[in-house]
Amino acid sequence: MTEEVATAYAALRAADRREGGLPLSIRKQRLAALQDALVARRDEIAEAVDRDFGRRSREETLIAEVIVTLNAIRHARRRLRGWARPRRVAVDAPFWPSRAWVTPQPLGVVGVIAPWNYPVQLCLLPLVGALSAGNRILLKPSERTPRTSALLAALIAEALGDEVARVVQGDARVAEAIARLPLDHLLFTGSTAAGRAVMAAAAENLTPVTLELGGKCPVLITPDSDLDEAARLIVTGKGLNAGQTCLAPDTVLLAGVAPEPFKAALRDAARLIFPEGLPTAIISADHRARLERLGEGERVEELGPQAAPEGLAVIEPAAGSPAATEELFGPLLAIEAHPDLDAALAALRARPAPLAVYAMTRDRGVEQKILEGTRSGAVVVNGAVAHAAIESLPFGGVGQSGMGRYHGRAGFETFSNMRGHVRHARWTVARLLDPPYDARHARMLRAMFRWMR
Numbered sequence: 293m294t295e296e297v298a299t300a301y302a303a304l305r306a307a308d309r310r311e312g313g314l315p316l317s318i319r320k321q322r323l324a325a326l327q328d329a330l331v332a333r334r335d336e337i338a339e340a341v342d343r344d345f346g347r348r349s350r351e352e353t354l355i356a357e358v359i360v361t362l363n364a365i366r367h368a369r370r371r372l373r374g375w376a377r378p379r380r381v382a383v384d385a386p387f388w389p390s391r392a393w394v395t396p397q398p399l400g401v402v403g404v405i406a407p408w409n410y411p412v413q414l415c416l417l418p419l420v421g422a423l424s425a426g427n428r429i430l431l432k433p434s435e436r437t438p439r440t441s442a443l444l445a446a447l448i449a450e451a452l453g454d455e456v457a458r459v460v461q462g463d464a465r466v467a468e469a470i471a472r473l474p475l476d477h478l479l480f481t482g483s484t485a486a487g488r489a490v491m492a493a494a495a496e497n498l499t500p501v502t503l504e505l506g507g508k509c510p511v512l513i514t515p516d517s518d519l520d521e522a523a524r525l526i527v528t529g530k531g532l533n534a535g536q537t538c539l540a541p542d543t544v545l546l547a548g549v550a551p552e553p554f555k556a557a558l559r560d561a562a563r564l565i566f567p568e569g570l571p572t573a574i575i576s577a578d579h580r581a582r583l584e585r586l587g588e589g590e591r592v593e594e595l596g597p598q599a600a601p602e603g604l605a606v607i608e609p610a611a612g613s614p615a616a617t618e619e620l621f622g623p624l625l626a627i628e629a630h631p632d633l634d635a636a637l638a639a640l641r642a643r644p645a646p647l648a649v650y651a652m653t654r655d656r657g658v659e660q661k662i663l664e665g666t667r668s669g670a671v672v673v674n675g676a677v678a679h680a681a682i683e684s685l686p687f688g689g690v691g692q693s694g695m696g697r698y699h700g701r702a703g704f705e706t707f708s709n710m711r712g713h714v715r716h717a718r719w720t721v722a723r724l725l726d727p728p729y730d731a732r733h734a735r736m737l738r739a740m741f742r743w744m745r
Contacts, residue, residue, distance in 0.1 A: 294466065296460050298469075300430055300460050301430055301470075301473050303458065304428040304429075308428055312398070313398025313426035314398065316376055316426075319372065319424060320369060322453075323369050325451040326419075326423075326447075326452065327362060327366070327369075329450055330358055330362055333443070336443060338350045340439040340443045341353045341411060341440050344408075344436070344437040344439050345572060345573055347572060348533075348572045348573070349571035349572050352572055356532065356533065357411075360413050360680075361416045361417060364420045364700070367684075367700055368420055368700070368704070371700075371701070372704075376426075378395040379394045380393055385721070386720060387716070387720050388717070389720070390715060391714070391715045391717075394711070394713070395711045396704070396711070397708060398425055398427050398708065399477050399707055400476035401430060401476055402418075402422040402427045402428070402429050402475065402478070403430045403431075403470050403499075404430070404478075405471070405481070406431070406433050406434060407434055407481050407482045408436035408575060409538070411440040411441065411444075412440060414481050415431060415433050415444055416444075417703075418479045418703070419448075421702075421706065421707050422477075422703075423456070424707075425703075425704050425705075427477075428455070429457040429458075430475070431444075431457060431458070431460070432460050432461070432462070432466055432467055432470055435461065435466075436575060441459070445461065468489075471499075472497070473497070474497040477501070478494050478499050478500070478501050478502070479503075479698065479706075480502070481538075482504075484505045484506055484507075484693070487694070502688070502694075502695065503689075504538070504687075504688060504689065504694045505538070505647075505689055506693065507538070507646030507647045507689060507692065508542040508620070508626075508646055509541055509647055509650065510545055510640055510649055510650065511526055511541045511543070511544045511650040511651075511676070512545050512636055512649070512651045512652065513544060513545065514547050514549065514652070514653050516654060517652040518654075519557040520560070521652070523554070523558045523561040525652065525674065525675060526541050526558070526625070527558060527561040527562050527595070528561075528565060528676070529676030529678075530604065530625055531562075531565065531566055531570055531604060532677060534572045534573060535604075535621065535623040535624065535625075537677060538619075539647055539676075539680055540620075540676075541676050541677075542620050542625075544625060544626065544627045544628070545630055545636040545639065546629045546630060547631075547635070547636040548633065551627060551629055555593065555606055555627070562595035566596050568597065570598060570604065570623060574622060579621075580601055583624060585614070587601065587615065589613075590613065592607050593606045595625075600624065601622055601624065603623060605624055605625070606626075607625070607627070637661070637662070637665040641665070641666070641667075644692040644693065645666075645668050645689070645690045645691040646689070646693050647669045647693045648668055648669055648670040648676075648679070649662065649670070649672070650673075650675070650676050651674075652674060653674070654674070659673050668690065668693070669694065670687075683699055684700050685699065685700070687699040687702070688702075
């Protein structure tokens with residue numbers, strides 16, 4: 293299997309050395325072909341994902357996988373010429389009238405290691421960024437979704453060609469082999485523990501990494517929150533993909549709000565939004581067993597017709613328990629009661645920074661306090677999860693929830709060498725400092741230090 297990785301990498305590297313980065317016209321052409329292939333094969337994609345999950349809502353797949361990816365392609369195609377254009381930058385006075393630019397340049401060969409929970413989107417969104425920047429891509433989809441991975445391999449070969457992108461399939465050994473390659477950049481999406489291993493392997497070749505990891509994304513409920521509206525937003529975000537989403541609400545921090553009225557609002561929202569239970573299954577028996585383990589010894593209350601761990605449920609974990617410290621990554625929603633917002637913010641600051649902090653409030657003062665009092669990849673007010681589909685926002689984590697950003701222009705720049713380009717003027721004031729040094733230089737340096745002070 294690692295021979296396949298080496299062969300695919302060698303072919304992409306040879307094409308890059310022979311032809312360099314992809315010209316703008318080729319990038320746009322390949323993005324258009326990928327767009328057409330996704331539209332044409334959307335039914336096959338929905339069927340493959342459904343079979344891999346054992347049950348996956350067609351609507352969820354089409355919206356969260358296909359439409360989100362198509363939107364990213366459309367966003368990039370419309371702006372690509374502007375992103376790729378050299379950007380003039382100001383030159384400090386001592387160097388006038390020299391001119392300078394920042395010029396995006398393709399990095400070369402980029403690796404993408406994708407997870408199973410959104411097997412199409414989390415493969416193709418990094419690919420869109422890397423392709424927009426003119427790179428060639430080595431892509432590994434998840435072995436947990438074999439039908440979807442095989443379909444993606446065929447779709448990418450058809451739309452992009454094997455000198456632009458190659459797909460290699462396999463287990464963790466294949467992922468490790470990719471991480472150890474001398475790539476020009478590597479993007480990994482997965483757990484924090486796996487991210488550490490990927491980063492350690494990539495360090496052997498000083499490969500730059502973008503890590504999109506997990507985190508217990510909190511939701512803050514304050515006394516001014518509309519509980520019914522907050523419950524609707526939380527249930528919608530948590531129920532998506534049966535909670536198997538890195539951005540899903542994980543823990544609700546009730547800041548001066550009583551638990552029982554809030555749980556009643558959650559039950560009403562669950563019955564309204566998912567009257568027949570969740571439309572997507574937990575992907576495997578081992579993930580169901582993990583959720584059952586998290587609930588052991590805890591008070592678990594079901595919100596809908598399905599029994600936990602298949603259905604939405606609320607858990608009030610004991611301090612320090614696995615449910616309080618591990619990412620739930622399923623349809624369990626943890627609840628914590630705190631006396632006020634200050635106490636809730638203090639609790640958040642004591643934990644690793646998440647991908648997102650959600651705040652259910654209409655009070656701009658509360659919003660500002662949350663912005664200033666937390667650290668996260670994003671702060672989202674009166675919403676959950678959907679911000680990841682806004683292509684103009686850079687997406688990523690901070691600390692243990694990840695490093696680096698992609699989506700939209702941020703992805704283009706992550707996968708580009710933002711190269712400095714200077715055209716020096718024949719003479720500038722800075723030339724007065726050229727050697728040989730004498731008393732005149734001493735006088736000028738004293739004057740410069742006075743000016744800089």
